Amino acid sequence: EAQVTQNPRYLITVTGKKLTVTCSQNMNHEYMSWYRQDPGLGLRQIYYSMNVEVTDKGDVPEGYKVSRKEKRNFPLILESPSPNQTSLYFCASSNLGGRADEQFFGPGTRLTVL
Amino acid sequence: QKEVEQDPGPLSVPEGAIVSLNCTYSNSAFQYFMWYRQYSRKGPELLMYTYSSGNKEDGRFTAQVDKSSKYISLFIRDSQPSDSATYLCAINQAGTALIFGKGTTLSVSS
Numbered sequence: 001e002a003q004v005t006q007n008p009r010y011l012i013t014v015t016g017k018k019l020t021v022t023c024s025q026n027m028n029h030e031y032m033s034w035y036r037q038d039p040g041l042g043l044r045q046i047y048y049s050m051n052v053e054v055t056d057k058g059d060v061p062e063g064y065k066v067s068r069k070e071k072r073n074f075p076l077i078l079e080s081p082s083p084n085q086t087s088l089y090f091c092a093s094s095n096l097g098g099r100a101d102e103q104f105f106g107p108g109t110r111l112t113v114l
Numbered sequence: 115q116k117e118v119e120q121d122p123g124p125l126s127v128p129e130g131a132i133v134s135l136n137c138t139y140s141n142s143a144f145q146y147f148m149w150y151r152q153y154s155r156k157g158p159e160l161l162m163y164t165y166s167s168g169n170k171e172d173g174r175f176t177a178q179v180d181k182s183s184k185y186i187s188l189f190i191r192d193s194q195p196s197d198s199a200t201y202l203c204a205i206n207q208a209g210t211a212l213i214f215g216k217g218t219t220l221s222v223s224s
Binding site: 059103 | 122146148155156157158159160163202206210211212214215216217
């Protein structure tokens with residue numbers, strides 16, 4: 001089954017404790033992206049990747065890191081999480097030769113930073 | 115002015131009603147327009163995709179783009195309780211990112 005998977009689905013952590021949210025897709029997509037979704041603010045892009053070893057900042061990259069060492073994986077790293085990073089996070093991928101139109105989204109990771 | 119504006123609702127309609135969801139955008143250079151549907155506790159999924167002005171129909175759903183007014187719409191005919199979800203308009207920005215509206219929450223009652 002074609003899908004984007006994220007782990008963990010739910011995470012409660014404390015300020016400053018480094019964490020990684022994994023994202024994996026099995027569709028051989030070139031384009032991958034991370035979003036956060038907050039009430040009243042909608043979906044905002046954090047980082048995206050056009051291909052292996054190619055990443056770039058989205059609209060809200062502060063406090064986040066990403067890497068793209070393999071085509072299928074695009075982990076999101078929070079080196080020192082803070083309460084304002086409490087949010088619902090989505091990973092997405094696209095198969096349109098690096099374009100961002102038809103994105104397939106993962107199920108989401110709900111992160112709470114205390 | 116924000117790049118994409120969408121009325122958040124919520125919008126409540128009875129089963130069988132025609133629903134109209136709308137977004138406005140500010141940059142006339144945008145060419146690719148999408149509607150995503152997001153059920154509660156799920157990720158968004160692509161519902162409709164249009165390029166340039168005009169209408170596109172898929173079953174009970176019609177996407178409409180009016181580039182002269184910078185206005186995009188999604189119409190749902192014969193709405194069903196299963197259509198209850200949040201609908202997000204999205205616009206492609208320079209081929210590398212989507213700009214999403216904040217979403218309109220729709221509830222269809224039986």
